[in-house]
Amino acid sequence: MTQPxxxxxxxxxxxxxxxxxxxxxxxxxxxxxxxxxxxDLIALHPLDLRLERGGITGVIGPNGxxxxxxxxxxxxxxxxxxxxxxxFGHDVVGESLRVRRHINRVSVEAAFFKELSAWENLVYAxxxxxxxxxxxxxxxxxxLGRFGLPADTVDRPVRHLSRxxxxxxxxxxxxxxxxxxxxxxxxxxxxxxxxxREVQQMVDGLRRESVTTLLxxxxxxxxxxxxxxxxxxxxxxxxxxxxxAQLGRLQNLFFELSxxxxxxxxxxxxxxxxxx
Amino acid sequence: xxxxxxRADAHAFVGFVERQKNLIRRYWxxxxxxxxxxxxxxxxxxxxxxxxxxxxxxxPGRLDLHRAQLYLLIGALLWAYLSIVFxxxxxxxxWERWEGTIEYTFMAPVxxxxxxLGVCAFAIGYGLVRTLxxxxxxxxxxxxxxxxxxxxxxxxxxxxxxxPLVGLGVLASVLPLLSPERGEQMTVAMQGILLxxxxxxxxxxVLPGPVQAMAxxxxxxxxxxxxxxxxxxxRGLAAVAPDLLALVxxxxxxxxxxxxxxxxxxxxxxxxxxxxxxG
Numbered sequence: 169m170t171q172p173x174x175x176x177x178x179x180x181x182x183x184x185x186x187x188x189x190x191x192x193x194x195x196x197x198x199x200x201x202x203x204x205x206x207x208d209l210i211a212l213h214p215l216d217l218r219l220e221r222g223g224i225t226g227v228i229g230p231n232g233x234x235x236x237x238x239x240x241x242x243x244x245x246x247x248x249x250x251x252x253x254x255x256f257g258h259d260v261v262g263e264s265l266r267v268r269r270h271i272n273r274v275s276v277e278a279a280f281f282k283e284l285s286a287w288e289n290l291v292y293a294x295x296x297x298x299x300x301x302x303x304x305x306x307x308x309x310x311x312l313g314r315f316g317l318p319a320d321t322v323d324r325p326v327r328h329l330s331r332x333x334x335x336x337x338x339x340x341x342x343x344x345x346x347x348x349x350x351x352x353x354x355x356x357x358x359x360x361x362x363x364x365r366e367v368q369q370m371v372d373g374l375r376r377e378s379v380t381t382l383l384x385x386x387x388x389x390x391x392x393x394x395x396x397x398x399x400x401x402x403x404x405x406x407x408x409x410x411x412x413a414q415l416g417r418l419q420n421l422f423f424e425l426s427x428x429x430x431x432x433x434x435x436x437x438x439x440x441x442x443x444x
Numbered sequence: 445x446x447x448x449x450x451r452a453d454a455h456a457f458v459g460f461v462e463r464q465k466n467l468i469r470r471y472w473x474x475x476x477x478x479x480x481x482x483x484x485x486x487x488x489x490x491x492x493x494x495x496x497x498x499x500x501x502x503x504p505g506r507l508d509l510h511r512a513q514l515y516l517l518i519g520a521l522l523w524a525y526l527s528i529v530f531x532x533x534x535x536x537x538x539w540e541r542w543e544g545t546i547e548y549t550f551m552a553p554v555x556x557x558x559x560x561l562g563v564c565a566f567a568i569g570y571g572l573v574r575t576l577x578x579x580x581x582x583x584x585x586x587x588x589x590x591x592x593x594x595x596x597x598x599x600x601x602x603x604x605x606x607x608p609l610v611g612l613g614v615l616a617s618v619l620p621l622l623s624p625e626r627g628e629q630m631t632v633a634m635q636g637i638l639l640x641x642x643x644x645x646x647x648x649x650v651l652p653g654p655v656q657a658m659a660x661x662x663x664x665x666x667x668x669x670x671x672x673x674x675x676x677x678x679r680g681l682a683a684v685a686p687d688l689l690a691l692v693x694x695x696x697x698x699x700x701x702x703x704x705x706x707x708x709x710x711x712x713x714x715x716x717x718x719x720x721x722x723g
Contacts, residue, residue: 183717211717240717243551247714268553279548281463283470288463295459296552298452325470 171257173349173380174219174242178251181212181237181404211237213404214251221348224371224381226395228388228418230430232437234404235384239351242382243273255349269298272347276354278338282327286337289326290344297345304344311340315370332363339370343377350374352383356390368394386430388418402426402433456554460562461569464532467539468570479574482524486582489520489645494586510589511676517586518672519644525575526609526664527635532567533560533613534631538620547719556706564610592678601670601684604691608663611698612638614706621709624718643668663698666690 185206212234219225227235240246241253244264252259258266280289290308291301309319315336326334335355342350352371356364372394374381385391391398392412400408400415400422407425408415415421422430468475493513540546549559616634620627641648641655642664648656659665670687673679681688713719 237717240547243547245547245551245714245719246717247711265553265555268551271551273548273551275547277544279543279545281467281543281545284463284466288466292459292463292466293548293552295455295462296549296554298455298553300455 170221172218173221174217174253174255174382176215176217176251176253178214178216179212179241179248179253180214180250181241181246181248182208182210185209210404215406219380219382221380222378223396224375224383224394226391226398227382227384227401228386228391228398229401230386230433230437232403233401235401236353239273239353239382239384243271243351244268270348271351272342272345273351273353274338274342274355276357278334280326280334280338283325285323285325286329287322290322290341293341293345307344308340311343312337315340316366330363332359332366335359335363335367336370339367347379350379350381352381354384354386356385356387386434388430392418400425453555453558456558457562460559461566464563464566479577482574483578483581486517486520486524486578487585489516490582490586492516513586514588514676515672516645517588518675519668521575521579522668522671523639523644524578525571526667528571528574529567529609530613530616530635530638532570533564533610534616536563537617538628538631541620541624550710550719556710557703560614560703560706564613567613568606590675593675594678594680597674597679597681597684598671600681601667601674601687601691604688604695605663605667607695608691608698611695611702612663614702615698618705618709621713621718638662638664663691663694
């Protein structure tokens with residue numbers, strides 16, 4: 169039987185939160201290193217999930233809905249508190265090295281050594297993914313060319329590239345390591361409309377590479393346009409799961425199921441984060 | 445021929461060494477500044493020793509100025525080397541935090557041992573090159589008497605000292621994993637304590653009791669003692685054996701302890717969600 173790309177059972181995660189330094193309590197002095205203890209943040213309520221191979225699955229929700237925690241658990245960057253998750257049959261905790269051979273991740277902030285050139289960053293990525301740089305230059309120029317980036321982009325320090333260009337190089341980097349599961353954590357957030365459209369085209373083009381893609385976004389229109397299946401999340405729970413056609417307008421559905429606008433939910437999450 | 449996993453490890457090892465080299469090349473101006481700073485420190489110590497006779501008012505014959513100068517210069521040069529190696533290793537996690545690449549590196553299919561070996565290999569190579577540059581410039585400026593020196597013994601002590609030093613560096617590199625907010629400060633503080641306690645510029649016997657206890661726990665103390673003994677007094681391998689034994693024992697303890705602690709700290713950071721750039 170073919171293993172699914174992702175299978176999770178009862179997967180949950182909560183994070184400890186410390187408050188800021190305590191305010192002076194009247195005239196009583198309190199040590200500055202003492203921190204107010206706040207209730208834990210439940211990032212993920214017990215979650216069951218099965219993703220078949222191929223296609224683009226969207227995980228949609230406002231900030232703090234549990235999207236990034238789910239991606240980080242699958243990327244072996246966060247350990248779950250309970251439950252189990254497997255990538256192509258390999259447990260993300262017990263067989264993390266095997267899992268990492270199958271995955272790559274593009275995050276909201278393109279993670280590069282900014283003073284190094286795109287080429288130096290790409291060679292570094294190729295090496296730590298266990299390959300050498302033989303033939304890499306040609307493949308890099310080919311991939312960047314397909315993404316509309318001029319060939320000389322590769323020799324410029326990453327800090328000289330625009331955010332859109334950096335994100336394209338990040339996607340090129342992830343493709344060059346030939347992942348079977350690509351985890352994309354808000355790859356278009358903060359991009360200008362043109363770069364956003366181009367990155368979306370790149371994501372759409374991944375279908376041809378037979379890559380299973382998990383795309384986290386809080387852009388409902390992006391999810392409706394790109395995804396074959398959508399998980400709508402809020403406060404660590406899956407509110408709805410289906411194809412975009414089955415779910416209809418995601419914006420309206422989110423409001424129906426959560427009782428709030430996604431923009432309001434984002435603002436609440438930002439205030440919550442600022443208070444931590 | 446290497447097997448596939450070994451070949452992947454070899455590529456990853458080269459990747460870490462090459463990345464560190466590229467970063468040094470990109471930040472070359474800073475590196476030049478640090479090189480000048482190291483050189484000036486060593487020269488200052490050398491001239492301080494040269495001026496001890498007149499500044500300290502020591503009667504002729506009471507203070508062997510050449511010996512004092514050699515003693516201090518060896519301390520300064522060794523500290524230049526040991527501190528570079530220690531910093532390069534212990535700052536490896538911190539750099540990744542600053543650059544925002546820590547999650548990318550920790551998500552790669554590479555064993556942590558390979559990762560750390562790559563960082564350590566570069567640190568040792570870079571530390572040697574930078575110290576040799578300082579040595580080549582500074583030593584001709586002083587009339588040092590190395591006629592009794594046993595270079596082989598000194599070299600053996602230096603090589604053996606690498607193991608506990610790497611273990612200590614890996615232990616220090618854990619601090620930013622434990623506390624993203626305060627780990628950097630703690631690493632710098634740890635380096636300062638090593639400078640104070642390891643007898644870089646004085647015999648550790650002049651230190652107060654509790655600091656002396658720290659001195660005996662620092663591998664740098666034995667490195668300095670062994671190399672000074674070999675270069676100043678011409679001690680052979682048998683005579684520096686106690687220092688070598690202490691360094692071997694410390695290496696046997698600190699190297700696995702560093703790796704185990706790093707593994708534990710990585711799991712803790714993943715459990716608490718501390719790998720993120722913002723912490």
